[in-house]
Amino acid sequence: MCHDTDSRPPAPPSAGEVAERGLLTLTSADGTEFDAAYAAPAGEARAGVVVLPDVRGLHPYYVALAERFAEAGFPAVAVDYYARTAGRAGHGTRDQDFDWKTHMAQATAEGIDGDTAAAAAYLRERTRADLPVVTVGFCFGGSNAWRQAEGALPLAGTVGFYGRPQMVGESAGKARLPVLMLIAGDDAATPVADQLELAEAMRAAGAEVETAVYDGAPHSFFDRAADEWAEASADAWRRILALLDRIAPDRAA
Template identity: 70%
Template sequence: MCHDHDSRPPAPPRSGDVAERGVLTLTAADGTDFSAAYAAPAGPARTGVVLLPDVRGLHPFYVALADQFATAGLPTVAIDYFGRTAGVAESGVRDADFAWEPHVQAATAEGIDADVAAAIGYLRERVGGDLPVVTVGFCLGGSISWRQAGGDLDLAGCVGFYGRPSLVGDAADRARLPTVMLIAGADTATPVADQLALAERMRTAGAEVDAVVYDGAPHSFFDRAHADWADACRDAWEHVLALTDRVGRD
């Protein structure tokens, strides 16, 4: 199961002030409006994040996570995938009863990439045109993020939590961007062996892949409610921040 409507993310290992937070509407190059949550740190930013949610789209977990990234010094845009098929939610955030299944089935790689590109553009418009940007995704979003390692968008790196290798497809054979794979050792949705095989496939293509398996951790372990996995959550944060620090501008 992905993060539910009441889940909230664990805090990052470093913290600062947030200068701005809110939900807004962005427009992709094909004219599609979609919801996004934006949060920005008070201090200077070296790297930006496009946050890619699970199958439920932009729900409160990801609004809160955008804020957590901002406290760690990273301006962040969390996007909703479903503007093309479900329209923009009245509040900008998907409700707990949002029927996401048909919209996931109708989503296309081209449409999602257009939304990611618009989010990258918004970050650079707000923070600076030379801002390096990484994608960070969860479940469906983890797969989408890993796929970006072999895509054409102007990104500096990719992070995915518990993604599905089958959704990465042939992009794995073109992977070139530094990639972090955060793998739940007890994930019943996707075998660990499949995710490690994807890591090797991407390495063969030329990408540097940091693949970490958290033995015994369940799918969606990155949740403040999972006290048993607090150490894994802290370690996952460290791997994410190591990548964003590494690719950050001077």
């Protein structure tokens, strides 16, 4: 379990008005309809975020996280991976008793990328055609975000919290997008050394890779233990927002 049932995301460094929020249905390129959550800031969108959840899919935590990104000034869509094998969630989000182990094992990179592309397209439809979009993933989603650094999708960068390098596979040798790796220093699921080795492999492929190791922090420190690891969570927010600022065009210019 990546985080508690009632866990909610830590607040960004500064919070503005959220102009729109809600659940919606998106359609992947293979025709699959899936659940997603959308949130938009009141101001102009400079960059967008596709949130890739942990193993449990579109848990309420990620609906709230999309809203947090909107508070920070960036429109966001959080996606659910499992419509192809589990069908859509009856009320838009996955319940606590959802059998994620069965359905995660059946999820494919092609399906996840199709859902990501549909979410990015929706963000651009709602804002502007040239909106730069990054993926921000957690655990299972973090692994897929790092994998997406190979640049096969129309993304401007990727961010992954506590992913698993073995899931990135050969894509590490093709990485070319900017990557932010947020690493729990006491991650029981994946050794820090393995994640740093992945960073070196992606750098060797030509990607700009930033790593942040939070000493002593457990897996899921940004969600399950965000209150206890407030300083690490705040630093993670700062790094994510800095990446978004870097890839966002200067509209005034």
